[in-house]
Amino acid sequence: MPFTQRLIVALVLATATAAFAAPTGTAQQAAGSAQCANRETPPPPVDTSEQPAPGQKAPTPLEVPDKPVGGDRLGECGLILPPNSAQPPSGITAASWLLADMDSGAVIAAYDPHGRQRPASVIKVLLAMVVAKELRGDLVVTASAEDTQQECTCVGLKDGGQYTVRQLLQGLLLTSGNDVAHTLARQLGGVPNALRKMNAMAKELGALDTRAVTPSGLDAPGTSTSAYDVGLIFRGAMKYEEFAQTIKLQQAQFPGRNGGTIMLTNDNRLLANYQGAIGGKTGFTDDSQHTYVGAAERNGRRLVVVLLRGQVQPTHITAQAAKLLDYGFAMGPGGVGKLVDGAPQPKPNVVPTQSNDDKQDDVAAVDSRTGRPTPTAFGTVGLPITAVAGIGLLAGVFLYIRNKRAKAARARRQAAQAAQGV
Structure with a gap:
C-alpha cells in the first residue's frame, strides 16, 4: 500500500x-x-410484602454513588481484608457483613459492605436515634388503638395507656416492639414525617444505601440498607446518651396492660455471654432473613459488627457476630476503608476567570x-x-x-x- x-x-x-x-x-x-448482584437493590422478595398497593408504583432504586462511601475498596463485592491478614472465621452465613472500629471509624474487614439488603428491625436503631435527638426521655406519650394493632412482635401497649419516651425506647430496643415503633413515629409527627426524618438522618450520616419505608423495619416496597450503612448508623446512635444507656440494658421494667409492671428482657444474647458487649439489635423478616448489629469493648478498643441476610443454623446469628468480634479484636489497627463522619459534601462550582482572548474556550x-x-x-x-x-x-x-x-x-x-x- x-x-x-x-x-x-x-x-x-x-x-x-x-x-x-x-x-x-x-x-x-x-x-x-x-x-455485584445487589449493587442497586436487595434480592427479590420471597413473599408479597413488597408488592405496591393498588394504583401505586414501587419506588425507584436509590442512586448508587459514583465512588463508594468510605473508600474505593468498600465497593468490592466479596471478601475485603487488609494485606497479609488472617482469614475470617468459618461459619459466617451473612450475605453482607462489616467489622469497624467505633472510635477511629476504620473498617477492619468486610464482605460486600455496600451490597443492598433489607434491615428488618435493625432499622429501629435509626428510629431511636431520631427519637433521642428530638424527644425528651421524660415526655409522656399516650398510646392509640392504631398503635396496638401493628403486626407484632409487640410489647403490649394499652389503648390510652401512658408511657414516657424513655420507657418506649426500652420497649423498642430491648424487645423490638412494633407497637412502640408506631407510637414513637406518631410522636415525631406521624409515620410519613417520622420516615422523612429517619431518611434525612441517614443521608446526613452518609448512609446512602438506606431507605426506611416503615418505622419498625417490616418489609415494604423500596426498603434498603447495607452493612456499611448499619455500622454507620449504629456508630452515630451511640453518640446519644439516651440511646447508649438504653441499648446496654439487660432488663427493664415496663408498665403492664392490666396494671403493675412487666419485665422486658433484651433479646441481644451477647449482652449476657460476650465479654465487653455494650449493646446491639437483632432483626428478622422472611425477606430480610436474620440481621444483627452490635458492639463490644476490650482494652479501650470498641468494635461494631454488622451481619445482614444471615441464617441461624448451624450457628445463631449473635454467635456468628461474637466470632467476628473476636477476629476483629485480634487484628491490627489497619483497615480497608472508613466509616465517614458525615455525608460526602459536594464541591462548589468553580468557573475559571477568562480573558477576552479565551472566552470561546471550554x-x-x-x-x-x-x-x-x-x-x-x-x-x-x-x-x-x-x-x-x-x-x-x-x-x-x-x-x-x-x-x-x-x-x-x-x-x-x-x-x-x-x-x-x-
Missing part, C-alpha cells in the same frame, strides 16, 4: 479510537458493577452532586461530532488524492497512445 494511503488509514483509525474510547470505558465499568466546572469535573461540550457531545467531521475530512482528502492519481494515470495513457501514433 502506498505511503499516502497508509497514512490516511492510520489517521482514520486513530480518530475513531479517540472518539469511542470513553464510551467503551464506561461500558466496562458498568459491566464490572453489574457483577470552561471546566465541578458537578455539585459528584464533586467531579463536568465534561465540557467537546468532551461529551463535541468529541463524537469532531471525530465524525475529522473522518469526513480525511475521507475527502483520500478521494481528492485518488482522483488526482486517476487523472495523472489517464494523462500518462494518453501520452503513451500519442507516442505510438494511435
Whole structure:
C-alpha cells in the first residue's frame, strides 16, 4: 500500500479510537458493577410484602454513588481484608457483613459492605436515634388503638395507656416492639414525617444505601440498607446518651396492660455471654432473613459488627457476630476503608476567570452532586461530532488524492497512445 494511503488509514483509525474510547470505558465499568448482584437493590422478595398497593408504583432504586462511601475498596463485592491478614472465621452465613472500629471509624474487614439488603428491625436503631435527638426521655406519650394493632412482635401497649419516651425506647430496643415503633413515629409527627426524618438522618450520616419505608423495619416496597450503612448508623446512635444507656440494658421494667409492671428482657444474647458487649439489635423478616448489629469493648478498643441476610443454623446469628468480634479484636489497627463522619459534601462550582482572548474556550466546572469535573461540550457531545467531521475530512482528502492519481494515470495513457501514433 502506498505511503499516502497508509497514512490516511492510520489517521482514520486513530480518530475513531479517540472518539469511542470513553464510551467503551464506561461500558466496562458498568459491566464490572453489574457483577455485584445487589449493587442497586436487595434480592427479590420471597413473599408479597413488597408488592405496591393498588394504583401505586414501587419506588425507584436509590442512586448508587459514583465512588463508594468510605473508600474505593468498600465497593468490592466479596471478601475485603487488609494485606497479609488472617482469614475470617468459618461459619459466617451473612450475605453482607462489616467489622469497624467505633472510635477511629476504620473498617477492619468486610464482605460486600455496600451490597443492598433489607434491615428488618435493625432499622429501629435509626428510629431511636431520631427519637433521642428530638424527644425528651421524660415526655409522656399516650398510646392509640392504631398503635396496638401493628403486626407484632409487640410489647403490649394499652389503648390510652401512658408511657414516657424513655420507657418506649426500652420497649423498642430491648424487645423490638412494633407497637412502640408506631407510637414513637406518631410522636415525631406521624409515620410519613417520622420516615422523612429517619431518611434525612441517614443521608446526613452518609448512609446512602438506606431507605426506611416503615418505622419498625417490616418489609415494604423500596426498603434498603447495607452493612456499611448499619455500622454507620449504629456508630452515630451511640453518640446519644439516651440511646447508649438504653441499648446496654439487660432488663427493664415496663408498665403492664392490666396494671403493675412487666419485665422486658433484651433479646441481644451477647449482652449476657460476650465479654465487653455494650449493646446491639437483632432483626428478622422472611425477606430480610436474620440481621444483627452490635458492639463490644476490650482494652479501650470498641468494635461494631454488622451481619445482614444471615441464617441461624448451624450457628445463631449473635454467635456468628461474637466470632467476628473476636477476629476483629485480634487484628491490627489497619483497615480497608472508613466509616465517614458525615455525608460526602459536594464541591462548589468553580468557573475559571477568562480573558477576552479565551472566552470561546471550554470552561471546566465541578458537578455539585459528584464533586467531579463536568465534561465540557467537546468532551461529551463535541468529541463524537469532531471525530465524525475529522473522518469526513480525511475521507475527502483520500478521494481528492485518488482522483488526482486517476487523472495523472489517464494523462500518462494518453501520452503513451500519442507516442505510438494511435
